[in-house]
Amino acid sequence: MAAPRVTMEVGNDGVAIITLINPPVNALAIPIVAGLKDKFEEATSRDDVKAIVLTGNGGRFSGGFDINVFQKVHGAGDVSLMPDVSVELVVNLIEDCKKPIVAAVEGLALGGGLELAMGCHARIAAPKTQLGLPELTLGVIPGTQRLPRLVGLSKAIEMMLGWKLGLIDAVVTSEELLKVSRLWALDIAARRKPWIRSLHRTDKLGSLSEAREVLKLARLQAKKTAPNMPQHQACLDVIEEGIVHGGYSGVLKEAKVFKELVMLDTSRGLVHVFFAQRATSKVPNVTDIGLKPRGVRKVAVIGGGLMGSGIATAHILNNIYVVLKEVNSEYLLKGIKTIEANVRGLVTRGKLTQDKANNALKMLKGVLDYSEFKDVDMVIEAVIESVPLKQKIFSELEKACPPHCILATNTSTIDLNIVGEKTSSQDRIIGAHFFSPAHVMPLLEIVRTERTSAQVILDLMTVGKIIKKVPVVVGNCTGFAVNRAFFPYSQSARLLVSLGVDVFRIDSAIRSFGLPIGPFQLLDLAGYGVAAATSKEFDKAFPDRSFQSPLVDLLLKSGRNGKANGKGLYTYEKGSKPKPDPSVLPIIEECRRLSNIMPGGKPISVTEKEIVEMILFPVVNESCRVLEEGIVVRASDLDVASVLGMSFPSYRGGIVFWADAVGANYVYTSLKKWSQLYGNFFKPSRFLEERATKGIPLSAPVSSSSTSRARL
Numbered sequence: 145m146a147a148p149r150v151t152m153e154v155g156n157d158g159v160a161i162i163t164l165i166n167p168p169v170n171a172l173a174i175p176i177v178a179g180l181k182d183k184f185e186e187a188t189s190r191d192d193v194k195a196i197v198l199t200g201n202g203g204r205f206s207g208g209f210d211i212n213v214f215q216k217v218h219g220a221g222d223v224s225l226m227p228d229v230s231v232e233l234v235v236n237l238i239e240d241c242k243k244p245i246v247a248a249v250e251g252l253a254l255g256g257g258l259e260l261a262m263g264c265h266a267r268i269a270a271p272k273t274q275l276g277l278p279e280l281t282l283g284v285i286p287g288t289q290r291l292p293r294l295v296g297l298s299k300a301i302e303m304m305l306g307w308k309l310g311l312i313d314a315v316v317t318s319e320e321l322l323k324v325s326r327l328w329a330l331d332i333a334a335r336r337k338p339w340i341r342s343l344h345r346t347d348k349l350g351s352l353s354e355a356r357e358v359l360k361l362a363r364l365q366a367k368k369t370a371p372n373m374p375q376h377q378a379c380l381d382v383i384e385e386g387i388v389h390g391g392y393s394g395v396l397k398e399a400k401v402f403k404e405l406v407m408l409d410t411s412r413g414l415v416h417v418f419f420a421q422r423a424t425s426k427v428p429n430v431t432d433i434g435l436k437p438r439g440v441r442k443v444a445v446i447g448g449g450l451m452g453s454g455i456a457t458a459h460i461l462n463n464i465y466v467v468l469k470e471v472n473s474e475y476l477l478k479g480i481k482t483i484e485a486n487v488r489g490l491v492t493r494g495k496l497t498q499d500k501a502n503n504a505l506k507m508l509k510g511v512l513d514y515s516e517f518k519d520v521d522m523v524i525e526a527v528i529e530s531v532p533l534k535q536k537i538f539s540e541l542e543k544a545c546p547p548h549c550i551l552a553t554n555t556s557t558i559d560l561n562i563v564g565e566k567t568s569s570q571d572r573i574i575g576a577h578f579f580s581p582a583h584v585m586p587l588l589e590i591v592r593t594e595r596t597s598a599q600v601i602l603d604l605m606t607v608g609k610i611i612k613k614v615p616v617v618v619g620n621c622t623g624f625a626v627n628r629a630f631f632p633y634s635q636s637a638r639l640l641v642s643l644g645v646d647v648f649r650i651d652s653a654i655r656s657f658g659l660p661i662g663p664f665q666l667l668d669l670a671g672y673g674v675a676a677a678t679s680k681e682f683d684k685a686f687p688d689r690s691f692q693s694p695l696v697d698l699l700l701k702s703g704r705n706g707k708a709n710g711k712g713l714y715t716y717e718k719g720s721k722p723k724p725d726p727s728v729l730p731i732i733e734e735c736r737r738l739s740n741i742m743p744g745g746k747p748i749s750v751t752e753k754e755i756v757e758m759i760l761f762p763v764v765n766e767s768c769r770v771l772e773e774g775i776v777v778r779a780s781d782l783d784v785a786s787v788l789g790m791s792f793p794s795y796r797g798g799i800v801f802w803a804d805a806v807g808a809n810y811v812y813t814s815l816k817k818w819s820q821l822y823g824n825f826f827k828p829s830r831f832l833e834e835r836a837t838k839g840i841p842l843s844a845p846v847s848s849s850s851t852s853r854a855r856l
């Protein structure tokens with residue numbers, strides 16, 4: 145790939161076109177920032193240049209500052225590696241330039257890219273250009289000064305904390321973009337159009353007291369929605385600085401705060417997740433062997449229950465034709481109704497237009513037999529977790545589907561080799577493990593066996609991206625990567641209860657750590673039947689380290705089934721948040737009596753931090769086994785899967801990244817101590833012990849000489 149560079153061409157009309165060239169997104173890498181400074185200095189000093197147009201090569205303006213530099217800063221712990229963009233380049237060379245500068249924006253202008261455009265004196269854009277300020281998602285703050293001055297304070301805050309935009313001077317076709325931008329720049333030079341320095345504007349800011357009111361509300365909101373992310377409050381503080389003391393003062397504070405934030409763990413975690421997510425697209429021996437994805441146009445989904453209807457919804461929303469098969473018309477109708485409700489729900493929440501909803505529903509057909517299966521490209525089986533039923537279905541599919549058809553199962557636990565045992569199609573059998581609700585949750589765990597073909601894996605990865613999921617390819621074992629790594633999560637929570645810790649205190653500690661709900665609210669949500677069934681699978685697969693709590697059985701016996709019947713550990717009333725149900729306390733007492741593990745018969749005393757660690761360190765421990773067995777390609781895949789599948793806080797970088805930040809040795813010694821006190825459930829795995837004692841990070845690749853069974 146050619147080195148990143150900035151070019152300048154001066155036309156006969158006296159307009160200098162300065163172009164960013166750094167594919168694929170024209171990120172503002174250090175040589176680009178240096179190149180921009182050079183070219184703007186040159187254009188300013190040349191007599192034949194009357195006006196300037198700034199644009200990006202290849203139909204994309206700029207994806208923002210080069211995030212690789214963040215990683216270098218994090219690695220070296222040296223913030224001075226961050227170049228000064230905001231003052232020297234954007235204020236001094238662009239905004240205060242003696243010649244007018246117009247940004248010709250196409251494709252995308254994100255983060256620092258948008259800031260460059262806002263520093264220009266006008267912005268002309270091609271239709272459907274994506275404008276956004278994603279910096280908060282990387283743990284830092286965006287340019288905070290120009291946006292409120294261009295679009296008003298409330299809208300600017302909404303855009304910085306969310307993703308909406310509209311601050312363009314004119315929208316023109318791609319073909320006309322450069323022509324119109326040149327003319328616009330010349331018009332500014334000749335004073336036929338206004339010469340506007342965004343930082344100097346105040347007309348949209350409102351009065352100081354109005355601004356303070358808007359900021360106060362935004363601070364309250366940020367406290368609620370992003371309590372552990374300092375960049376949100378910092379962003380609002382810097383906006384306030386600019387409003388009270390002027391835009392330039394705001395820019396100076398912004399640069400200082402940016403450098404403080406970029407060194408925090410929040411930014412380290414978020415930047416890690418950014419690259420980790422992109423790395424999941426690279427699967428050795430699948431994406432690097434020259435295969436081309438085959439198109440998947442028609443998909444059959446078997447089973448219209450909660451998962452099947454969610455999976456069907458995800459496909460029709462993305463223009464893939466779906467045949468939904470059920471065993472009788474009553475179930476089929478129910479499935480179709482669920483899909484319609486899923487789609488309607490998106491319209492109600494403003495996430496989908498009515499038109500798109502109608503089109504999506506046209507892509508769905510309900511069937512009761514296999515006649516429509518003769519030309520499907522992929523089948524996803526989503527029936528109940530029964531081995532004989534799945535085996536029967538896969539034998540039937542082998543006859544009903546064309547030979548190229550991908551045969552996928554949405555099982556969350558059953559070994560894929562067993563599912564396909566009665567077929568001779570093992571090379572096209574694959575796991576497509578969606579997370580509920582399947583049309584909303586972003587993770588798609590793609591489970592391969594030793595026999596699944598690379599082509600089939602690549603095809604499913606491609607469909608996954610089309611339906612806007614993040615596909616993570618994993619190996620075959622009980623629970624695959626996510627459920628396997630997280631099975632100790634609910635078990636340790638129940639173990640703590642048996643040791644005398646309060647259920648609601650556990651949930652609250654986990655929420656403060658950053659998961660959206662605690663393990664017991666999750667239990668209520670999933671339903672106790674599902675919890676009992678999955679517990680059984682894990683007890684069977686990992687009897688040496690499975691904790692068998694009587695809690696779920698006791699809850700079921702008392703007529704409770706969580707949110708499904710409105711009676712769980714919490715009470716559920718329409719329109720109000722779930723409330724802890726005190727009437728559950730005798731059941732919990734009974735559970736403690738039956739478990740009989742409280743040392744000396746007395747509840748243990750633990751801090752909030754210990755609660756979090758006693759719940760999550762066993763997850764780290766199991767993650768170590770997942771890594772050692774080669775169930776994931778790389779440790780960061782498990783980080784992405786934990787964030788997207790389990791809502792582990794992204795700003796902690798995912799489960800393995802977090803464990804390394806805490807320190808493998810600390811995790812190991814804590815688990816060892818608890819295993820001596822409370823038994824084998826906490827016993828550190830061999831992988832953890834080895835890494836901790838040798839001082840090797842858990843995320844370091846598993847070497848070929850290690851004991852890995854390399855399932856991938």
Ligand SMILES: C[C@H](O)CC(=O)SCCNC(=O)CCNC(=O)[C@H](O)C(C)(C)COP(=O)(O)OP(=O)(O)OC[C@H]1O[C@@H](n2cnc3c(N)ncnc32)[C@H](O)[C@@H]1OP(=O)(O)O
Nearest residue numbers: 168169171207208209210211212254255256278286287422
């Ligand atoms: C000082 C400033 O205010 C601070 C900043 O500007 S911080 C940066 C703000 N910008 C961002 O956060 C944008 C991040 N990028 C994205 O959201 C998406 O990549 C995108 C919408 C630009 C493009 O998405 P898409 O077309 O799906 O491609 P995607 O796979 O994500 O990216 C393509 C490649 O570009 C890289 N890339 C994208 N944006 C990048 C960036 N800002 N810096 C460095 N690399 C970047 C990706 O890592 C990926 O590399 P790979 O092929 O080696 O894995």
